[in-house]
Amino acid sequence: MGHKNVADFTQAVNFILGHEGGLSVNEADPGGITNFGISQHAYPQVDVSRLTREQAVTIYHMEFWRYDAIRSQRVANKLLDQAVNFGLKGATKILQESLQYFRAPGVAADGILGADTLTAVNGVAPDDLFRELAARGAQRHALDVIVNPKLGVFLLGWLRRDIDG
DSSP: OOTTTTOOOOOHHHHHHHOOOOBBBBBBTTOOOOOTTTTTOTTTSGGGGOOOHHHHHHHHHHHHHOOTTTTHHHHHHHHEEEEEEHHHHHHHHHHHHHHHHHHHHHOOOOOOOOOOHHHHHTOOOHOOOOOOHHHHHHHHHHHHHHHHHGHHHHHHHHHHHOOOO
């Protein structure tokens, strides 16, 4: 369990796994076979069809978790969720654009999760930042569907996930 003033990975990954089911094979999914949200396309060296929950948690921790310094668990959950959905760089850009909306000083939308970005996160009201992240995530999902209409089958689920937290 994390210290009360910082985000806890276990809570965040449980939030993610609450949305990510088990094994999924959907022809419209560009990731191919997916298990616990881990796609075969992204991890060709892993037999995703046999992936365990514990192995997925390890991947999430090593590949996506960068949010120990964040004080709001709700915001950290959303950031991990967006990192999983949009990649670390894409999620960081969404975060930085959200922080710019709140006029956070010294934050450039460069996709690099540095000290200025992390400091700025804790300087914005968590509920406001969460709503902005959710709105921008929903916008990104909608734009993805416009670019690739086959993804439309996933849109409602993505939007439900975008607003959850």
